[in-house]
Amino acid sequence: MPGEFMLRGRRREQETLDRLVRDVRSGHSRALVLRGEAGAGKTALLDHLAGHAYRAAGCRVARAAGVELESEIVYASLQQLCAPLLAHLDAVPEPQRAALATAFGLSAGRPPEPLILGLATLHLFAEAAAERPLICVVDDAQWLDRMSATILAFVARRLEAESVGLVFAVRTPGADEVVRPDETIRTGGADEANRTRGADQGAAQTLRGLPELVVEGLADADARALLDTVLPGPVDDRVRDRIVAETRGNPLALLELPRGLTATELAFGFTGRREEGLRDEGRRDEGLAARLEEGFQRRIAALPADSRRLLLTAAVEPIGNVPLLWQALERLGIGPEAAAAAESAELIEVGARMRFRHPLVRSAVWRSGHAAELREVHRVLAEVTDPEQDPDRRAWHRAHATVGFDDEVAAELERSAERALSRGGRSAGAAFLERAAELTLDPGRRADLLLRAARSRADAGSPDLVPALLATVELAPLTPLQQAQVERLRARVAFLTNPSPRSVQPLLAAARRLEGLDPAAARETYLMAIGAAMYAGRLGGADDLRRAAESARNLPPSPSFPGRFLAALTTWATDGHAAAAPLLVEALKSMNNREDLGLLWLVAPAAHEVFRVDIARDRAEQAIRFAREIGALSMLPTAMSFRAGNLLMQGRFSDASGMLDECAAVASATTIPTPPSGALALAAYRGREREAVELFEQTRAEARARGQGRLLGLTAYAEAVLRNGLGDYPAALAAAREGVSYPDPAVFQWTLAELVEAAVRAGEPGIAAEARDRLAVRTAAIGNDWARATQALAGALVxxxxxxxxxxxxxxxxAAMPVLRMRARLLYGEWLRRDNRRTEARAELRAAHEAFSVMGAEAFAERAGRELVATGEAVRTRRAGAPVDLTAQEGQIARLAVAGRTNAEIAATLFLSPRTVEWHLRKVFTKLGIGSRRELAAALKGS
Structure with a gap:
């Protein structure tokens, strides 16, 4: 474990890290992301953190580092971080323990759900920290595999009172992060490297929203002092200032760029030519990282041949497994003495693991290796890798040791792809399939492999990587079915990345081509075309929806869910809501195949269109579980957004907010836009005007830019809810009238209900009566509890x-919709008060006020409070010196405790650790002035 040390010019950063350690030791948990360019000193700061935490604070330290070569291998970095903590695995409850064991290959089982795996990781950290405080350090987080990044971000957002610190270091992306076309990393080439780097930035984006510490260049004085330690002799002050300015105070650049250069070469800066240095002043044609790599390459080139081959082998073997490395080196005829020169050159450290001084050293080693040398290294690593214990890494090495075509290796890669896909590793599966295609001679077989890889990339949330794969597929002679599949996937990707009116025609063309080749695929593609037209709404082509529906009617009927759903939607588009409603209900009830959950983006609005909130809720929950199980990140943001809306209608605002936070974390790892419906509804019901209006304006701008008219309808609905809650009824009326100007599915009837309330309160009874009657057309065709309640409330207002x-x-x-029930009670209480029935009014208004206050519906709570005051009842206000109110999360935990849930059960319900639940309960007891759970029920009732 590194010792403590002071870094030049990093007092602020070190104090921040030391404070984090103090907080962790005092029983709190903290997460932090260090962001900075290559060489800024992030790793040195992590070393300081680890040394201080271990030696001075007595903490346990677990470390991991993202590795570029492993960024496609699912759970690779998570396993590296958790491995030292697995002694505590038995304390983790089932099924969380089983999820970790399966993910890490310790036992066989079903692919773990990422939510369960996230809870398991959180629980494992908490159990390890119960023994002594735990500091988890993750370097090079931009190279984490996506699932590891998603799970660790999930954990970081839920740490509270476990005595755990989780600190990431992330390289700030820049121009030098892109591989130039003429540069080939022999583990797959420039295209593969750029794909990996794009994925890496997705991993880094997953950490957005966590507390950050930006690591910038050193101040000029510190930079000059550091530079003086490596200059070969006296250098003109102007040249020194030029070097400091050129490196922007980057510590690694200051230390490395002058190495190996003579005083003469440094006379005019790094270039050695005054005119070039002056011409390049203030310009960065060549990235700083690339220039640092060149410095490392000079030092590598000066080493003996065996030392260079040792470095190359270590660069290709990504986890620094020293016993495995020595086995490989022995086969190459290289002895341990070869490491001495590389260590003396300060390029590697050899201990329990072999570690490069900086990731750029590894990159420089790759670029220094010749293709034949790299193939030889991959060959020996494949030979020494156990095919039973690590078959996938062995297959990867074999693949990169192979020149030309090799069907046997391709088949091995296919098996690795299947294993990766079964564990939820869509990106890893795609990478294996792509390499298998490169080794496959048969053009048709190669096309099939690439098509499967492209589908996996799309499912993994990387649709931006699909077009290049499809272009490669089209280089081969394709069957009509393969060509149709290419067109369908290309159209699907266009829709995923931007569900705009431009998506409709390509989807229709692909569906028509598939009609005689694959009717099932044709139905699904027609559903996408109809859905694209629905989402385009008022900003789409006038006849797009009808044209898509009429084209779909050419398909023969099918008893499958997609067939029945398509028939119902075509009826909705051509014959209207009343004719389609019973067909939609029956189709939605028949949905029982998990593979159909990919249609949730269309199913959920359809369920709301026929007032079946139960179907929308159940399907969203199923889709989240299924997407996590198979690693379909493209499905998760949509499912989470809809689920957040369902939680909101149940009055679970805190859960809805947590779901949206997790949704944002997942979406940041993809290039697929997140549906804003859940966030819009939550902002509207919370009633914080400034925050909500900012979100509404942003969403409207995005909707117009993308041509998504349904988003305009959703935003108008949300604004009507906000304004009704605030009591600004003229503004609510204007927003609602804008919303109902186009019959967006589901949104239209929601907004009609808001329009009735706003018009009545704004003194427009005629508009209210018309909206009530239009709503009756929808509700009469359904007749369930939600529909009848909605119509009854509209009638009661008019x-x-x-x-x-x-x-x-x-x-x-x-209908199990507490939010709408309390709104109805609020409206009833308001009418009773105006009818001078104050006693009855108080009962309704009090119930609404208390419920909205607990939920966090601030505007509606204030509105109910004003009405209560008007009845003559004093609304409870906080007394000076009295305990503060419970937060939403504290209130939830307290209510669950009153219901008899254990800390572990509460933790699982709220996605927290048991120690965090215990910590919150202690705070609740203090605020309420009680000492045990037995007193909770009475204290909550009286609070």
């Missing part, structure tokens, strides 16, 4: 009666 209000309250209760 023509008030106790019977209608009570019907609405009861109906929303039966």
């Amino acid at each position: 023509e008030p009666s106790d019977e209608l209000f009570r019907e609405a309250v009861a109906g929303y209760g039966s």
Whole structure:
């Protein structure tokens, strides 16, 4: 473990890290992301953190580092970080323990759900920290495999009171992060490297939103002092200032770039030519990272041949497995003495693992290796890798040791792809399939492999990588079915990345081509075309929806869910809501195949269109589980956004917010836009005007830029909810009228309900009555609890009666929609007060006020509070010196505790660790002035 040391010019950063360690030792948990360019000193700061935590603070330290070669291998970095902590695995409850064991290859089993795996990792960290505080250090996080990045980000966002610190170092992307076309990393070439680097930035984006510490260049004085330690002799002050300016105070650049250069070569800066140095002043034609690599390459070239081959072998073997390396080196005829020169040159450190001084050293070694040398290194690494213990890494090495075609190695890669896909590793599976295609001679077989790889890339949330794969597929002679599959996938990717009106025609063309070749694929493609037209809405072509629906009618009927769903939607598009409603209900009820959950983006709005919130809720939950199980990141953001909306309607605002946070983390690892419906609804119901309006304006701008008219309808609905909550009824009326100007599926009827309320309160009874009647056309065709309650409330607002209000309250209760039920009680209470029935009004308004306050619906709570005051009842306010109110999360934990849940059960429900639950309960007890769970129920009732 490194010792403590002071770094030049890094006092602020070191104090931040030391404070983090103090917080962890005091029982808190902290997460932090260090961001900076290559060579800024992030690794040195992590070394300081590890040394201080271990030696001075007595913490346990677990370290991992992302490795570029392993960024496609699912769970690679997570396993590296958790391996030293697995002694605590038995303390992790099932099924979390099984999820970790399966993910790390310790036992066989079903692919673990990432949510369960995230909870398991959180629990494992908490158990390890119970023994002594734990500091987890993750270097080069931009190279984490996506699933490791997603899970660690999930854990970092939920750390609170476990005595765990989780610190990441991420390289800031820049122009020098892209591989130039003439540069070939022999592990797959420039195209593969650029794909990997794009994925790496997705991993780094996953950490966005966590606390950050930006690591910048050193101040001029510190930079000059550091530079003086490596200059070969006296250098003109102007040249020294030129070097400091050129490196922008980057510590690694200051230390490495002058190495090996004579005083003469340094006379005019690094170039050795005054005119070139002056011409390049202030310009960065060549990236700093590339220039640093060149410095490392000079030092590598000066080493003996065996030392260079040792470095190359270590660069290709990504985890620094020293016993494996020595086995490989022995086969290459290289002895341990070869490491001495590389260590003396400060390029590697040899200990329990073989570690490069900096990731750029590894990159420089790659670039220094010749193709034949790299193939030889891969060959011996494949030979010494156990085919039973590590078959996938062995297959990868074999693949890169192979020149030309080799069907046997290709078949081995296919098996690795299947294993990766079964564990949820869509990106890893795609990488194996792509390499298998390169080794396959038969053009048709190669095309099939590349098509499978392209589908996996799209499912993994990387649709931007698909077009290049499809272009390669089209170089081979294709069957009509393969050509149709190419067109379908290309159109699907265009829709995934931007579901705009431009997606409709390519999807229709692909569907028509598939009609006689693959009717099932044709149906799914027609569904996408109809869905694209629906999402385009008012910004789409006037006849796009009808044209798509009429074209789909050419297909023969099918009893499958896609067939029944397509028939129902074509009826909706051509004959209207009333004719389609029973067909939609029956189709949605028949959805029982998990593979159909990829249609959730269309299923959920259709379910709301027929007032079947239960179907929308159940399908969103199923889709989240399925997407996590198979690693389909492209499906997760949509499913999470819809699930957040369902949680919101259940009054679980904190859970909805947590789901949206996780959704943002997953979406940041993909290039697929996140549906904003859940975020819009949450902002509207929370009632924080400034925050909500900013989100509305941003969403409207994005909707117009992308041609997504349905987003305009969603935003208008959300603004109507916000304004009704705030009591700004003229603004609510304007927003609702804008929303109902186009019949967006589901959104239209939601907005009609808001329009009735806004028009009544704004003194526009005619508009309210018209909206009520338009709504009746929708609700009459359904007749379930939600529909009847919605119509009863609209009727009660236009023509008030106790019977209608009570019907609405009861109906929303039966439909398990607490938010709408409380809105109905608020409206009922307001009418009772105006009817001078104050005692009855207080009961309704009090219930609404308390419920909205607990939920976090701030505007509606204030509105109910104003009405309560108008009845003559004093609304409870906080007394000076009284305990503060419980937070939303504290309230949830307290209610679950009252219900008899254990800390472990509460933790699993709220995605927390048991220690965090215990910490929150202690805070609840302090705030309420009690000492045990037995007193909770009474204290909550009286608070």
